[in-house]
Amino acid sequence: MSTHPEVSLAQRKRQLVSDELTGAALHLLARKGFDAVTVDEIASVAGVSKRTFFRYFASKEDVVIQFLAEMGTNMRAELAGRPAREPLSLALRHTVRVSVDACAGHTEQALRIVQLILGTPALLARFLERQAQWRDELAEELAARLELDPRAGLYAQLAAGIALSAFSTVLQRWSTSGGAEDPTALTDQVFAMIAPALDAVAKSASQERVEGFTAPE
Structure with missing residues (x-):
């Protein structure tokens, strides 16, 4: 059996x-x-x-780190599942909103956890460490999406970094407002500002890819 x-x-x-x-x-x-x-x-x-x-x-700190790890996994999965022809800025906005909405959905406790992470030096250091890992993971997905060589994914790294900076900004504003500001609305507001930059990155990557294919030897 x-x-x-x-x-x-x-x-x-x-x-x-x-x-x-x-x-x-x-x-x-x-x-x-x-x-x-x-x-x-x-x-x-x-x-x-x-x-x-x-x-x-291994420690109480590791409990929080696991919470952070799940956020990164969910963002990568969301990006991988976005429509191929969707503008880069929109795909990344949905990617970031997965974790933002997860935090907002748990309201008071999630807010306290975010405040705890941002206000505790040891946890903040681990959060920043995780973000560096998320950037690399999202860049891998973006390189595939933009049809770039992952080993030379300057554009993918840049786009992932911009998106995660937006994510950090939203969490910081939500945290310092004591939950008064809507994190989902903040996400939309921030991405409206950075959308031109993200889509410009995608356009530059596309141009370089085409030129790389057509350039004479």
Whole structure:
């Protein structure tokens, strides 16, 4: 008989425990602040032992980093699924809005988590580190979209960097406003400003690609 159902059950159980720990940690961190929460407290609220916590996470910081990692994965997946002929600025606006809307959808707790990340030096450093990784991942997708050599994807790196700068700006404004400003509306506003630059990058990349194909040896 196949053992796949047993593996799937084990995976579901592991995911359930991970979700419980993540939920407990983010709730406590958002409510009390990063330094005021201990691993013991997180484990207690989640109903597991401290040893169990460390089977899933190396530290309480890693719980937040996982939250960030999922944001990057979702953005890359969204960009990969956008229509091929869609203007670059529109494709990237939808890409960024995936994570912005996810934050906005959880309202108060998500706002506190964003404020926690931006206001805690250790977490902010990891956030910036993640953004560098996201830039490279989005640039890979953009290079494929623009039919560019990934090894020389100057245009793709530039476009990904511009989009992620917009993302950071939206989160910062939303955070400092205490949630008073609508992050989705902010995203649309920011992308309206940078759309000409993004579409100019796409146009330049297209021209270089054509010239590269037609230039005499």
